[in-house]
Amino acid sequence: MPMVTKDEERKEDAVWEPVPYLGRSVRVVGDWVSVDAAQTPHEKNKRGELGKPLHNWYFNRTSRDPLGRIATANASADRRNAIESHIGGAPRGKINPERTEVADPKVMTEHIKRVAKHLGASDVGIMRVHPSFLYKEGRYPDDGSGVGGPSGMVSAEETARRFPYAIACVYAWDYDMGRAHRHRIGDAAYHFGAESLRSTYANLAGYIRELGYGVATRVATPMPVALGAGLGEIGRHGMLITEKFGARVHLGDPILTDLPLVPDEPIDIGVEDFCKVCRKCANTCPTNSISTEGKGVVNGVEKYKINWETCYRLRPHVMEYWDICMTCVAVCPYTKPDVWWRTVAVRSIKWTPIPLRGLVTRPMKWIDDRFWGKLGRKRVQWMSHDSGRLKLPDGTVMPEEPERGYYYPLKENTRRFDILKEKLKSKA
Known part of the structure; x- marks a missing residue:
């Protein structure tokens, strides 16, 4: 029975190739x-x-x-x-x-x-x-x-x-x-x-x-x-x-x-190498849904494991403030404006030989923490919205933040989530 390759016509009785190579950030190690x-x-x-x-x-x-x-x-x-x-x-x-x-x-x-x-x-x-x-x-x-x-x-x-x-x-x-x-x-x-x-x-x-x-x-x-x-x-x-x-x-x-x-x-833009030393998304995730540890095997694929359920379950408890979290995206050092210095930074990792990338990624992580902060809190104004102003559902107006934005959930929201989890466990 012939093996199907990318240059051959795919026939009814053909056997498929193994799962194709998807880059260095994931590795197929078992049955997918x-x-x-x-x-x-x-x-x-x-x-x-x-x-x-x-x-x-x-x-x-x-x-x-x-x-x-x-x-x-x-x-x-x-x-x-x-x-x-x-x-x-x-x-x-x-x-x-x-x-x-x-x-x-x-x-x-x-x-x-x-x-x-x-x-x-x-x-x-x-x-x-x-x-x-x-x-x-x-x-x-x-x-x-x-x-x-x-x-x-x-x-x-x-x-x-x-x-x-x-x-x-x-x-x-x-x-x-x-x-x-x-x-x-x-x-x-x-x-x-x-x-x-x-x-x-x-x-x-x-x-x-x-x-x-x-x-x-x-x-x-x-x-x-x-x-x-x-x-x-x-x-x-x-x-x-x-x-x-x-x-x-x-x-x-x-x-x-x-x-x-x-x-x-x-x-290969160096994500595999940078994520090993960064962990910024994991450290700032409001629900601890992102692992700070190494990779695990999920569905035959070696990758970082995400707890989607803890991330997803927070939404009903914060919907008076926002709908989609996006913290992991906002704090990711790769998420920067598309300007020349970002291009230079990404290419410097990309073009560095893989065994030497640790010499580049660690200083870049330090620079990102130093100039961009460990948690993005920049005030953003758009249309009638202003993240530096916050009015709570009970009518309380929080003090205006000149530089930083109010980005929930804060600890009290996460505690509410944890309390609910304990109640659900006790009923189970």
Whole structure:
């Protein structure tokens, strides 16, 4: 039985290659089991499996911020006012029967990347599809039911044969807005960034259909595709770190297609080496969800283990202040403005031989702590929002901070979370 390689046609009786190389930041050391979309956090929450507080937070909250109410449908007074609720449910068009022939896949790859950036993507990468990177039971549900299942899709292997290329895009948040982590300003950067990227993907999928080629959406797990497509490396905080924007990017769901393209290769920008000595995200995480220790093996992959549940469960208890935490992104030393000195810093790590990178990463970590602080507290003003001013829900007005912002949760919020955890344990 022949082994399928990237240069051979994928036939029905072929055996797939092992999971492809994804760069230095992760290492496949065991059996990789495809992710079951129905067991991801939001889907479990939709079914009520994470408890009433989280379930009510997801379905029954209305944001105090009008911008927040149109940024995400679940926080709106009327879902029809949030455009993002319509993007996923928009009807899919048919494939144009008059196919545009591709004489040179390399030229088409460059063209598709230019189109994606014109449509709003900050960066684009291509990867050859592997079944391990596709959801276990077909596609990720987009009807709000929280129920997995094939939804008309065939097996992961057949899907990978039919659509051999994945297009992954990222959308970079505004740097200054992203510094207002645990705040409505940061929420706006996050949610509207997600909305923009979903629109980009929807338009790009339509464009490929108009070229006469097939598209599959919401079938691939974003992180391994992004790593294989050369968009970045995975950090200690479990987020994608890109060369140009750091971790302040939205990833979204890749597009699979049969449009002939040329895959990119994983990159090495020194994340593996820097995260070993940095630990800034772990030390500042409000819920201690990021490990300060070494890597562990998760689903056959050696990487830093993230406790997603402790991170996720905090949200109902702080929703009067913010929606999305983003502290790990804001404090990451790679997350800096896209200016010349940041480029020099990243490239100095990237171009240093791997055995010598420790001589570069430790001084850079010290410089980052010295000039940027160990916890980002910069005051950010945007529209009517000001992170240096805070009015509590009970009407109390906190003293104005001239330089620093109020970024919750503080210790009292975390203690409330810990108390709730103990109560839940005692009832179990």
